[in-house]
Amino acid sequence: MSNDKKTLSPILIIAVLVIAVAAILYFVFLRGDNANTTSGETLKFAMVTDVGGLGDQSFNDSAYEGLKKAEAELGAEIQVIESKAMDQYETNLRSLADQGFDMIWGVGFLMTDAVKNVAEQYPDIHFGLIDAAFTDADGNPLVLPNTMNVLFKEHEGSFLVGVIAALTTKTNVVGFVGGMQFPLIEKFEAGFIAGVRAINPDIKVLSAYTGKFDDPAKGKELALAQFGQNADVIFHASGACGIGVIEAAKEKGLWAIGVDSDQNHLAPENVLTSMMKSVDVGVFTGCKAIYDDAFVPGITTLGLAEAGVGYAPTTSNNVNAEILAKVDELAAKISAGEIVVPEIPAEASAFVLE
Amino acid sequence: MFARLRQRLGPVGYRLSVAGAIIAVYLLLCVLLKGGFASGLTFALNSVLYMLPFITFGAIVVIAVREGYLKSQIGTPLLALTFALIVGVITILWAEKNPFKAYGALLAGSLGSLQGISETLVTATPLILTGLAIAFAFRCGMFNIGAEGQFIMGQMGAAWAGFTFKGLPMILHLPLTLLCGTMGGALWASVPGFLKAKRGVHEVINSIMMNYIALYLTHNLVTGVLMAPGQIPVTPAIADSAKLFRFLTFINPTFRVNLGLVVALLAAWLVYLLLWKTTTGYEIRAVGINPHASRYAGINVSKSIMLAMVISGALAGTSGAVHVMGIQHKFVDVFSFIGYGFDGMAVALLGNNHPAGVVIGALLFGALSAGSSRMQLVAGVPKHIVTIIQAFIVFFVAAELIIKKLIARRETKSEFTEAEKEVAG
Numbered sequence: 195m196s197n198d199k200k201t202l203s204p205i206l207i208i209a210v211l212v213i214a215v216a217a218i219l220y221f222v223f224l225r226g227d228n229a230n231t232t233s234g235e236t237l238k239f240a241m242v243t244d245v246g247g248l249g250d251q252s253f254n255d256s257a258y259e260g261l262k263k264a265e266a267e268l269g270a271e272i273q274v275i276e277s278k279a280m281d282q283y284e285t286n287l288r289s290l291a292d293q294g295f296d297m298i299w300g301v302g303f304l305m306t307d308a309v310k311n312v313a314e315q316y317p318d319i320h321f322g323l324i325d326a327a328f329t330d331a332d333g334n335p336l337v338l339p340n341t342m343n344v345l346f347k348e349h350e351g352s353f354l355v356g357v358i359a360a361l362t363t364k365t366n367v368v369g370f371v372g373g374m375q376f377p378l379i380e381k382f383e384a385g386f387i388a389g390v391r392a393i394n395p396d397i398k399v400l401s402a403y404t405g406k407f408d409d410p411a412k413g414k415e416l417a418l419a420q421f422g423q424n425a426d427v428i429f430h431a432s433g434a435c436g437i438g439v440i441e442a443a444k445e446k447g448l449w450a451i452g453v454d455s456d457q458n459h460l461a462p463e464n465v466l467t468s469m470m471k472s473v474d475v476g477v478f479t480g481c482k483a484i485y486d487d488a489f490v491p492g493i494t495t496l497g498l499a500e501a502g503v504g505y506a507p508t509t510s511n512n513v514n515a516e517i518l519a520k521v522d523e524l525a526a527k528i529s530a531g532e533i534v535v536p537e538i539p540a541e542a543s544a545f546v547l548e
Numbered sequence: 549m550f551a552r553l554r555q556r557l558g559p560v561g562y563r564l565s566v567a568g569a570i571i572a573v574y575l576l577l578c579v580l581l582k583g584g585f586a587s588g589l590t591f592a593l594n595s596v597l598y599m600l601p602f603i604t605f606g607a608i609v610v611i612a613v614r615e616g617y618l619k620s621q622i623g624t625p626l627l628a629l630t631f632a633l634i635v636g637v638i639t640i641l642w643a644e645k646n647p648f649k650a651y652g653a654l655l656a657g658s659l660g661s662l663q664g665i666s667e668t669l670v671t672a673t674p675l676i677l678t679g680l681a682i683a684f685a686f687r688c689g690m691f692n693i694g695a696e697g698q699f700i701m702g703q704m705g706a707a708w709a710g711f712t713f714k715g716l717p718m719i720l721h722l723p724l725t726l727l728c729g730t731m732g733g734a735l736w737a738s739v740p741g742f743l744k745a746k747r748g749v750h751e752v753i754n755s756i757m758m759n760y761i762a763l764y765l766t767h768n769l770v771t772g773v774l775m776a777p778g779q780i781p782v783t784p785a786i787a788d789s790a791k792l793f794r795f796l797t798f799i800n801p802t803f804r805v806n807l808g809l810v811v812a813l814l815a816a817w818l819v820y821l822l823l824w825k826t827t828t829g830y831e832i833r834a835v836g837i838n839p840h841a842s843r844y845a846g847i848n849v850s851k852s853i854m855l856a857m858v859i860s861g862a863l864a865g866t867s868g869a870v871h872v873m874g875i876q877h878k879f880v881d882v883f884s885f886i887g888y889g890f891d892g893m894a895v896a897l898l899g900n901n902h903p904a905g906v907v908i909g910a911l912l913f914g915a916l917s918a919g920s921s922r923m924q925l926v927a928g929v930p931k932h933i934v935t936i937i938q939a940f941i942v943f944f945v946a947a948e949l950i951i952k953k954l955i956a957r958r959e960t961k962s963e964f965t966e967a968e969k970e971v972a973g
Contacts, residue, residue, distance in 0.1 A: 212604045247931065275924050276931045278917055279886060281875050285667055286921050288802060293925070303780050304880065315802065326780060333777035374883060376771045377779045405764060408884055 239264050239481050240273040241299035242286045246407075247276040252433055252454045253473045257301045257324060260477025267478075268485045270296075283308035291316045297484050299324065299477055303378065313341045320489055322480045324473055325378065327493050337492040342483070344476035345495045348378070349385030350528050351469045351503030352429070353535045354521050355451050356389020358467050358505065359427040360397055361517045362449060369400040369420035371439050373407040373432035377537075382431035382453070382469070385535050387542035392524065392533075395546065400425055401539070407433030414438030421446050427466060429453070440465060449512075456506035467513060468506035475502055499529040581642060591641065598637045598647045606630040613955045620955055621905075625898050627951045628944035629912070636937045640929055650927040654934075657922025658915035664922070666796060666803040670875060672914030673805075674699070676812040677867030678892025679899060679906035680819050681733075681860045685751075686901045687823055688856035689836035694740060694755025695864040696889025697762035698733035700882055702868025704766045705732030707879035708774065710786025710872065718789040725790040726811070726869050733865015734858050736762060741857025745850035751857065759889075763882060770881045781881035792874040808870035812910075815863060816903040822859075823903075832856050864889060894942040913938060 241261055243254040258274060265272045273295070275286045283305045290298045291312060298319060300309040303326035310328050313321040321341040328336040328343065359368045370386050372379045387399050400420045404412045413435030417428050421442060428443065429451040430436035436453060443450035443464040452458065452468030476496055483489045496502020504525075510518060527533045536542045554562040578595070579588030606627055613623035633651070640647040658668045678695045685692035692698075706729030713721055740754035767781070776784040792811075796803035823829035834842045835852040843849045867888060872879060895913055899905025920934040944951065 213601050273925065275921055278920050278931045278934065279671075280880060280882075281670070281871070282917075282921060284804075285918075289921055289925060306780060307782075307878075329778050331785065374767065374771070374781075374881075376781045376881075405767070406884060 237264075237268060237270040237297075237481075237485060238273070238293075238295045239270050239297050239299070239484075240275070240290045240293075240295045241301055241477070242283060242290065242305065243274065243276045244283070244302040244304050245277055245280060246302075246433075248274065250434070251457075253324065253471070254301055256455055256471070256473035257299060257477050258474075260474030260481070261299070263474065263478045264481035264485075268481060270481065270485075280304060284311055287312040287321075288315070291319050294319075296320060297322060297481060299480070301473070302326075309341065310336075310338065313338050316340075320480075320484055322477065324476060339491050341491060342480050342489070343493045344473075344480065345493055346471050346473075346476070346502050347381075347495060347497030347535075348431075348469070348471060348503060349381045349388070349535045349537050350498045351471065351505070352382045352385030352431075353389035353392070353528065353533075354498075354505050354525055355429055355467055355469045356386040356391075357393055357521050357524055358389075358509070358513055358517060359386070359429060359449075359451060360390040360393035361520065362466060362513070363397060363425075363427050365424045365426045366394070366396065367398045367400065367423065367425045369417070369423075369425040369428035370402070371413060371416050371420070371428055371430040371432050371435065372401070372403040373435060374405055375403045379403075379431055380539050381537050382429075384537050384539045384542035386429050387539060388535050388545040391542070391545045392547040404432050404435045407435060409435050410438035410441065412438065414442045417442035417450070418446070421448055427451065429469070431469075452506070456508055458506060458508040458511065462508075462511065465512075467509040470504050470506050472496070472502050472504075475500070497529075498525055595638050595641050598641065599634050602630050602634045602637065606634075610954055620952070621900055623955060624948060624951050625900075625905075625909070625941075625945055627954070628898075628941050631944045631951075632937045632940035635940045636933060639933055639936055640927075643929065643933070645927050645929050650923050650929045650933070653923045653926035653929075654916065654919035656919070656926075658919035662796075662799065663803065664918060666805040667918035668911065668914045669805045669809050670914070671917045672910040673808045673812050673874070674867040674871045674888045675891055675895050675910035675913050676907055677815055677870065678864050678888050679895030679910050680812075680815055680903060681863035681867065681889075682892045682896035683899065683901040683903070683906050684819055684823070684863060685856055685860035686896060687836045688832045688852060689839065690744065690751050690853065690857065690860075691893075692737065692740075692755055692857065692860045692864070693752050693893070694737060694758045694889070695860070695867075695892050696885050696887070697755070697759035698736045698861045698864035699868040699871075699886070699889045700759075700762040700766055701732035701736045702729040702865030703732075703872045703876075703879050703882075704762075704769065704868075705729040705865065706790075706869035706872040707783045707786060710790035711784045711878075713790075714787045716787075716789060721787065721789040722792070722873075725786065725873060726866065729869020729872065730862045730865045733868060734862040737857045737861020737864070738854070741854045741861070744857065745853040759885065763885065766879065767881055770879055774879070776878070783879040785878045786873065790873055791877060792870065794874070804875060806874035808874035811866065811870055813907065815866060816907050819863070820903040828852075828855070864892070867892075891938075894938065897942060897945050912941075 239261055241257055246254050248254055261272045264270045277283055277286055287298060287308055299322040301324045306326040309321055309323045317340055323343050330336045368390055370383050372383055383401055390397050390399055400423060402416045404416055413432055417439040420428055427449040428439055430439040431453045440450045440460050444461045449466040450464055452465050454471045457468045458465045536545055575592050578592040579585055582588040582591050609623050609626050612618040613620050637647040640650050658664050681695045682692055706725050709725040709728035736758055740751045743749040743754055744751045770783055771781045774783045776782050792806040792808050794806045796805050831847045832852050834847055835849050839849050891913060895906055895909040898909035916934050920931050923929050
């Protein structure tokens with residue numbers, strides 16, 4: 195035994211040496227990096243994603259597009275932190291605030307409390323929050339002087355794709371597949387129903403909710419069920435479940451309508467159009483306001499008039515000019531305030547276009 | 549087959565050829581990863597350079613265990629961690645980032661500052677409790693995969709009690725809120741527990757299904773009757789009298805570490821006492837080792853199973869309650885599973901289903917999780933790298949045999965069997 199120990203000791207010494215060298219190397223690397231981050235007068239923008247993270251083909255990615263636009267056009271430095279769990283939102287926002295960013299974005303309503311807490315602690319830094327407004331303890335609206343809340347009129351964009359669906363359907367049955375059922379997603383449903391009814395109140399709208407945002411199989415199942423009930427166009431607002439909805443449309447040779455970003459590339463022959471929710475426009479608008487020194491706290495609502503929502507540019511591939519002319523006409527009326535699109539499905543089912 | 553090969557090649561030749569085979573496979577993998585021979589070769593060389601400190605550390609651990617300086621129960625998870633870090637090096641390099649910088653940031657973010665330590669403890673707190681939950685059920689021979697659902701029910705129970713019984717003094721409200729969370733978890737686990745004990749229905753299937761029921765039941769509640777005014781699916785905030793005290797706020801008001809940690813450590817101690825110092829605990833462990841022999845010895849097997857499952861659920865429920873009372877202060881709709889229950893399985897496995905091991909495992913996972921943000925910020929490494937490292941830790945702990953082979957000295961067979969006996973007993 196003791197013999198063995200003697201022969202082993204040189205190995206141990208070498209090991210310790212190697213680790214020491216590695217430690218020195220690492221400190222050199224890290225030191226060099228820290229020196230870099232503190233320099234420069236350029237604006238620094240950052241965002242924290244929710245647990246969905248980058249690559250969700252939805253609002254996290256879209257927000258990042260806005261940030262990249264700010265990098266390209268405003269010459270800003272940008273940084274993204276993806277949250278691993280819900281309880282990290284606050285920590286992530288705070289570590290960005292400690293790094294002295296000029297504006298920090300929280301993407302998604304799940305981050306409402308986190309953004310509120312951190313914004314209160316760092317009054318000198320600007321914050322942006324996508325998809326939610328603040329309320330105080332009693333539920334009254336609250337505005338923080340250093341935070342911009344960006345909301346979207348999803349119902350207006352959904353109205354337009356509803357119009358397209360109504361003018362495309364041959365069976366006079368269309369479908370809606372939502373993710374989890376709560377007021378934000380119901381705005382999509384309400385707008386869609388209203389849009390369909392604006393063209394023909396006799397068209398039947400089937401509605402269903404998957405109960406989740408991350409299950410394509412469930413989306414496909416519901417879409418196939420709706421196609422089975424004679425629907426020939428289905429609009430989804432269900433995150434990644436929508437991939438299944440689009441797949442079902444492809445299988446049946448019928449139409450699906452995408453959401454959030456242009457989803458035409460998923461099935462060019464079967465995605466009729468997409469309801470665009472331009473989170474990037476919101477993020478870029480906020481960053482631009484900092485750049486121009488024209489920051490406005492509180493709620494900014496982006497609807498059709500502000501190009502915050504709309505139909506996808508590839509729509510003309512599958513929809514003829516006649517229909518698009520009708521859609522644009524109605525869009526102009528909504529922008530001008532002549533048509534008020536309902537936000538609640540119950541109101542939408544009674545919607546009549548004067 | 550291997551034995552015959554070893555005989556033919558001799559001990560040195562056999563080891564050399566094994567090493568050669570590993571290197572060849574690794575080179576092939578690198579070439580495939582990089583899609584070119586030259587770039588694959590440079591990648592392989594580069595990665596081995598970065599791996600060197602970890603390999604040496606691993607070697608030291610192996611030697612220390614072989615020489616008897618380190619217990620194999622500690623050496624095994626340490627080696628698993630080392631292997632996982634080595635795999636992490638390859639992944640980070642593949643993402644064209646600097647592994648040392650990434651690991652440095654991971655360390656600095658989790659333990660390098662008081663803020664980091666606070667966040668490590670914050671993440672570790674629910675993991676200690678869910679880890680204990682899994683370990684407790686496992687000691688009775690059951691896989692409580694329902695810890696995730698019990699965690700959610702615990703959250704809901706605590707959030708409900710927290711905002712409903714406003715106006716109670718803290719001395720009543722705080723324990724009541726905690727109890728409601730604990731009961732929520734216990735109730736949820738009692739269903740698969742009952743079915744297992746009385747009808748022999750497999751607890752894995754049942755508890756998984758109970759996870760989904762918890763997910764959608766709470767979703768329904770939080771978007772319906774329990775929803776706070778506004779557009780967002782959350783409950784109203786719990787009253788101040790139900791919030792767990794954040795005891796480091798006197799240093800910095802942003803430190804979120806709270807009395808939940810004390811609750812978790814207390815629970816670990818109680819679990820230890822219950823399992824190893826009481827008759828009930830003895831019975832539970834006996835059932836876990838061999839239910840048939842236990843029945844023969846006069847132990848009420850179905851009672852033990854039921855009890856183990858309920859206590860396991862209570863621990864998971866407490867975890868959810870503590871998370872609501874210490875960190876979130878309300879129930880936030882969980883669109884899909886948060887993962888504390890599932891990570892608890894990894895923690896229990898890592899901790900060898902022993903309370904002390906669970907605490908250490910939870911701290912490790914907490915540190916990895918807390919450091920991941922800084923790793924993104926400083927080294928630009930995506931958060932998924934941390935998930936990969938966690939997964940490989942679990943993988944290597946589960947693949948204990950590989951590590952035991954490494955540790956065991958072929959010459960001294962008696963030591964190996966001793967170590968085996970220790971693990972089994």
